[in-house]
Amino acid sequence: MHATERWADPRIQPDAGGVFARAELQGRVVASGTEVRTVPSALYPTVASAIAAQNAPGGSSPANGKHRLLVRILPGIYHEHLHITEPVVLVGAGKELPTIWAVGRDGITISGARASGCALRRLRLCAEPGCHSLCVKGASPLVEGCELMGSGGEPYRGAPAGLDVRGSDARPVFRGCRIFDHAGAGVAFGDGALGMLAACDISRCASGVWLEGGANPLIWRNTLAGHRGAGVCVRSSGQGCILGNAILRNGAGGVLVESPKRCLTTIVQNKVWANSGCDLRQGPASTGLPAGQAGALLLANTVGQHDEEKSANQGIELVAAWPRRVVTTASELFAAVRDAPSDRFVVIEIRGRLLLEETLILDRPVVLAGEAFVSDSSGAHAGGEDSELPTRAELQEIGRA
Numbered sequence: 001m002h003a004t005e006r007w008a009d010p011r012i013q014p015d016a017g018g019v020f021a022r023a024e025l026q027g028r029v030v031a032s033g034t035e036v037r038t039v040p041s042a043l044y045p046t047v048a049s050a051i052a053a054q055n056a057p058g059g060s061s062p063a064n065g066k067h068r069l070l071v072r073i074l075p076g077i078y079h080e081h082l083h084i085t086e087p088v089v090l091v092g093a094g095k096e097l098p099t100i101w102a103v104g105r106d107g108i109t110i111s112g113a114r115a116s117g118c119a120l121r122r123l124r125l126c127a128e129p130g131c132h133s134l135c136v137k138g139a140s141p142l143v144e145g146c147e148l149m150g151s152g153g154e155p156y157r158g159a160p161a162g163l164d165v166r167g168s169d170a171r172p173v174f175r176g177c178r179i180f181d182h183a184g185a186g187v188a189f190g191d192g193a194l195g196m197l198a199a200c201d202i203s204r205c206a207s208g209v210w211l212e213g214g215a216n217p218l219i220w221r222n223t224l225a226g227h228r229g230a231g232v233c234v235r236s237s238g239q240g241c242i243l244g245n246a247i248l249r250n251g252a253g254g255v256l257v258e259s260p261k262r263c264l265t266t267i268v269q270n271k272v273w274a275n276s277g278c279d280l281r282q283g284p285a286s287t288g289l290p291a292g293q294a295g296a297l298l299l300a301n302t303v304g305q306h307d308e309e310k311s312a313n314q315g316i317e318l319v320a321a322w323p324r325r326v327v328t329t330a331s332e333l334f335a336a337v338r339d340a341p342s343d344r345f346v347v348i349e350i351r352g353r354l355l356l357e358e359t360l361i362l363d364r365p366v367v368l369a370g371e372a373f374v375s376d377s378s379g380a381h382a383g384g385e386d387s388e389l390p391t392r393a394e395l396q397e398i399g400r401a
Helices: 019-027 047-055 113-117 330-339 392-400
Strands: 029-031 034-039 068-073 077-080 089-092 099-102 108-111 119-121 124-126 134-137 142-144 147-149 163-166 173-175 178-180 185-190 196-198 201-203 207-211 218-220 223-225 232-234 241-243 246-248 255-257 265-268 271-273 280-282 296-299 302-304 320-322 324-327 346-350 366-369 380-382
Touching: 034 047, 047 068, 047 077, 178 185, 185 201, 207 223, 255 265, 296 320, 324 330, 330 346
Parallel strands: 034 068, 068 089, 077 099, 089 119, 099 124, 108 134, 119 142, 124 147, 134 163, 142 173, 147 178, 163 185, 173 196, 178 201, 185 207, 196 218, 201 223, 207 232, 218 241, 223 246, 232 255, 241 265, 246 271, 255 280, 265 296, 271 302, 320 380, 324 346, 346 366
Antiparallel strands: 029 034
């Protein structure tokens, strides 16, 4: 940890009539195995100094069997270089969010397995131009109720994301955060990262969420609106489950999936509305199968009211064009699963009642359906001459499934 020798507020100095002493009396307590420290205070004028003291001799690092550490950060403006590798909890105290300007390209960094017990709550993390607000590298912290604010500016290739998550050991949870005004993506997952992004508001960035490099997070119930590019961009090597989001008024479509797709991406029950160009779009496939046939599972999405004039210039519509096979007996079901290709989805429609006397192993990308369905508005389409449009009740049943 590196402490930055700056006062949080230039109007408050060490001799300011005992202000720090009073703050310390409120925060320097130990209860139920947790040591609470207050910033700013006489001992801890900066956030970095409060965290650095955790590793000092006699500090409260869990590694030496002592107390857990909670740092209360009073409202103010802080310029900090924070690299967190321990399970510290940083909490904003007071009605206003403390504002932390991160020093360095990576912004505030949380890394390593020991930092998986780290939590950030009620903080405003600001990025300087060309920098991240927050980086998570191989750690699984909880970030809740925070704001990740960029410096604005025009998007450009290679611009850093506001929130960058990397590493196969990364399983962070981001909940109830606001992420906005970044020249890169609002949130980027890569290098096999997992985790969950839930109930967040992401707006006014180059794109909303960027998935690449085998990343497979759950993107759940977020609002992704007002971006220059697409609300969600999934590269050919990205995975992810995109579920129940509102993806609205983005400049280059709602969801963009790159072709040829090498990994599975699930896109279910999203409201993709009023975007420029195609709400659901896929990149052209020069080789291999396009994303709609090989790597995108789409069910019960709501799309509409996009700009029709721009659709022709902004990609190919992403529609799940899956072959279909009808089965009426258990033996036909086993045969259909066994014969299904491994490089694309197949819909297996089950008619009637089947009694399985042995275990059915689903080791192929198949979709089992109780009846035939085609959904032009949801992005799900089952091929075949005898396909029929589903009723409203059928679509609701698909959504509940």
